[in-house]
Amino acid sequence: MAFLRSTFISLSKSPAMRRFSESSSLGGRLSSRFVAGMEIEDVLRAAEELNANGISATLDSLGESVGTQAEARRSADTYHRLLDAISERKLNANVSVKLTQMGLALDPALAYQIASELVSHAAGLGNFVRIDMEDSSFTDVTLDIVRRLRASDTGGLASRADAGHVGVVIQAYLYRSLADVEALVRDRIRVRLCKGAYQEPPDVAFPAKSDVDANYVKLMKILLQSGVYHGIATHDEKMIDATRSFVQEKGIDLKSFEFQMLYGVRRDLQRSLVSEGFGMRVYIPFGPEWYPYFMRRLAERPANVLFLARNFFRS
Ligand code: FDA
Numbered sequence: 148m149a150f151l152r153s154t155f156i157s158l159s160k161s162p163a164m165r166r167f168s169e170s171s172s173l174g175g176r177l178s179s180r181f182v183a184g185m186e187i188e189d190v191l192r193a194a195e196e197l198n199a200n201g202i203s204a205t206l207d208s209l210g211e212s213v214g215t216q217a218e219a220r221r222s223a224d225t226y227h228r229l230l231d232a233i234s235e236r237k238l239n240a241n242v243s244v245k246l247t248q249m250g251l252a253l254d255p256a257l258a259y260q261i262a263s264e265l266v267s268h269a270a271g272l273g274n275f276v277r278i279d280m281e282d283s284s285f286t287d288v289t290l291d292i293v294r295r296l297r298a299s300d301t302g303g304l305a306s307r308a309d310a311g312h313v314g315v316v317i318q319a320y321l322y323r324s325l326a327d328v329e330a331l332v333r334d335r336i337r338v339r340l341c342k343g344a345y346q347e348p349p350d351v352a353f354p355a356k357s358d359v360d361a362n363y364v365k366l367m368k369i370l371l372q373s374g375v376y377h378g379i380a381t382h383d384e385k386m387i388d389a390t391r392s393f394v395q396e397k398g399i400d401l402k403s404f405e406f407q408m409l410y411g412v413r414r415d416l417q418r419s420l421v422s423e424g425f426g427m428r429v430y431i432p433f434g435p436e437w438y439p440y441f442m443r444r445l446a447e448r449p450a451n452v453l454f455l456a457r458n459f460f461r462s
Contacts, residue, residue: 159442181409181441190433205429209434211436220261223261225434226244230242241275242276242277245278259295266300266313283352290315319360322351329369332370340380343359344443344446367389371390406426406428409429410431410432417429
């Protein structure tokens, strides 16, 4: 299983496979299980459908590691258009942004500038920008940028639990995450807690799944007692059960946090948590640069390959 995971993660970084897959119609059909479509209109329609079922959304314009400033600016334009469209259509949705798509690997000052324009735009509309977390080479700079964005985030309508218009993601597989969560909670910064989707060496991340899971539960407990609105992002029923039990034990308000899941994953569980009264947000990716995202989803659950193949030959 670990071998398959690292194979898919390595494939996710292959430029040749990426070029081939993103340009093939077969690739487009397969990716539609996890990707809402290629156009802004597709992701807005998907968000509308989820909203109609009591589920909020976070919209992700796919792409990472741009090569030029112009590309970073173009990626940001898509997000500005998304923020306007969410507001015009009164969708219950925010946006999720990768800083490498905003030029982080080229120039952190550029990524900061672009992200700061997005957060100001979102703040003016009473909305929110989630900064996704990428591989561990970017953890420090991402957290640093989010702290600076949060410190200058004063404009617009107050958002949930007065915790601003920008938040970040913490990965439970990293050893450092306990210290990071404690600092973010002190700064009242909204966190999305996930397990982590990249291939990391054993000197930075827990190699054993049982240790990642134990750390996830530990971090979840700190977040849910912090008085800030956080996202508990997982499809793992053990993590969800641990959260449900903790909420009951401590009498935590169900509306003081939300569960989050990925588009196309465990839709049954999404619906059942909503019917129990929990908040649920679904992360909806769209756009032509779907390949690395799609391969990380296969890495998480190699059985998805069989699932996709069965559906493909059935249709
Ligand atoms: P785990 O991987 O242990 O899976 C538990 C069970 O969930 C599986 O047995 C299976 O039933 C189901 N499952 C999980 N993944 C599945 C899939 N792809 N297809 C079908 N079933 C699946 N990561 C990151 O590094 N940075 C980030 O910014 C984000 N952002 C993010 C947002 C949101 C809303 C979510 C839900 C996840 C992320 N992630 C992420 C990804 C995250 O780190 C992690 O890789 C996946 O969520 C899978 O971990 P689980 O917690 O689901 O558990």
